[in-house]
Amino acid sequence: MSKPRYALIADDIRAKIKRGDYAPGDQLPTKAQLMEQWNAALNTVARAINELRDEGLVETFHGVGSFVQEPAPPTEDDNDDELGELRARVEQLEVMCARVEHLEALMMEVFSNLGLTYPAAPESAGASREAM
Numbered sequence: 001m002s003k004p005r006y007a008l009i010a011d012d013i014r015a016k017i018k019r020g021d022y023a024p025g026d027q028l029p030t031k032a033q034l035m036e037q038w039n040a041a042l043n044t045v046a047r048a049i050n051e052l053r054d055e056g057l058v059e060t061f062h063g064v065g066s067f068v069q070e071p072a073p074p075t076e077d078d079n080d081d082e083l084g085e086l087r088a089r090v091e092q093l094e095v096m097c098a099r100v101e102h103l104e105a106l107m108m109e110v111f112s113n114l115g116l117t118y119p120a121a122p123e124s125a126g127a128s129r130e131a132m
Contacts, residue, residue, distance in 0.1 A: 005040050009048035017057055017068055024070040028058060 003011070016022050029037065034045045049066050052058045060066040111118040 005038065006044045006047040006051065009034060009038050009040065009045060010051045013048065013052060014055075014057060022068045024068050026068045028066045028068065030065060 013022070013028060022028060028034075028049070031042060031045045031049070034040070034048070035042060038045065049058065049060060053060055053066070056072060057069055058066045059069050108118045
C-alpha cells in the first residue's frame with residue numbers, strides 16, 4: 001500500500017532539508033509551486049506543510065511563506081531515548097541470534113538422525129557472524 005500524497009510531499013521536502021538542499025532560513029516553494037510540481041490539491045500540499053511544521057522543521061508566516069527552521073540542539077533526553085532504543089535493538093538481536101543458534105543445533109541433530117551431513121555455512125556468513 002502506497003503512502004498518501006501529502007506524506008510523499010512531506011517526505012520529499014524533509015529529505016531535501018536533511019540533505020541541505022533547503023538550509024535553515026530558506027523559503028520553501030510556495031503552495032502553488034508545490035501544487036504544480038506534485039499535481040496535487042491545495043489541501044494536500046497544506047497538509048504536507050502542516051506535518052513539517054508540527055515536526056518543527058518549518059515555520060509558516062501567513063501571507064509570506066514557509067521557511068526552514070534552525071534545528072533544535074539535541075537534549076540529554078533525546079540522547080537517552082536514542083541510547084535506550086539502541087540497547088533494546090541489541091537485546092532483540094541477541095535473542096534472535098540465540099534462537100538461530102538453537103534452531104541450527106536442532107537442524108544438526110535432525111541431519112544426524114537422518115544419517116546426513118549438515119551443510120557447512122558459506123565463508124561469507126561465518127565472517128559476518130564473527131564480526132558481530
